[in-house]
Amino acid sequence: MQNTEKSESLVLSQFFPYRFSMLQQMISENIASVYTGEFDLSRHEWRVLAILGEQTGLSAKHISQLTSLEKMQISRAINRMKSNDLIYDAIDKNDKRFTLLFLTNKGQRIYHILVPRVLAREKDLLKALSMEEQQALNQLLDKLQHKAALLLK
Amino acid sequence: MQNTEKSESLVLSQFFPYRFSMLQQMISENIASVYTGEFDLSRHEWRVLAILGEQTGLSAKHISQLTSLEKMQISRAINRMKSNDLIYDAIDKNDKRFTLLFLTNKGQRIYHILVPRVLAREKDLLKALSMEEQQALNQLLDKLQHKAALLLK
DNA sequence: TATTGTTATACTCTATAACTATA
């Protein structure tokens, strides 16, 4: 029974969830500095912008599903983005409960400025890995994601 | 120049920092449910507990370096943990500016209850990968961590 | 009755900096 101690001891710096969290924090800081700096967007606002740049005319509900933000967080983000003239909305004719959201010209302009910058940051980071390693990493993260989803059920 | 569009378009769901953040959130939720549930610890408190369980008699400053928490966050965490009788402190005889922190018996008991549980969660998660894959993942994350640290400078 | 989205509220977290005590 001597080795139960080893298998049950915790070394925080080697604990996978801790290491993952540290790395995530560094990555997200690096990306956030792109959209907080010049355009003063919050993380939520950036996500809404990113998703509307990709596909316009979505409802808050739809955005929620695509970004895993809560409807309330989206409501707040949208409010601020509307007063900053980044998005406008229109009620869905087919179901008046839905409000469809669109980027304004200003919103689109900012989107097209930010996208190359965040992609450049992503690229810089991934330069640490060869193409093969990047593929391997993606596959490993997919597996973990799948497992994590199962464990949270 | 046709492919500049491809290289500069952002698909949020495939954007590495976004995917990483989603996975991190799932993992951390899974771990947090262990220490928030029965013992009502905050994330910061859990980190302080984890590090003091590993190595006792540290100063707040030292804990800060080991956990990348701010001294203020640690001060708050410690305060609550003291009133909950999880830790006690003693002034460093050699330099009275330092306060050394120790787990109480109760703190140690909780530590030894929580550690096997969080390690079991870690294990469950990593079961998604073979031993070889786990090693590969660790190496890839190390490389990314190193690069991310450089980029943040 | 159920759903979309807003609002109220209370709570937690965070960031900055002023403050104390020791060195």
Added chain:
DNA sequence: TATAGTTATAGAGTATAACAATA
């Protein structure tokens, strides 16, 4: 002057649930 740690304060983010409008 510099460092360890605490406290004050204001701002940001979060969670719960009540609410209005529509279906």
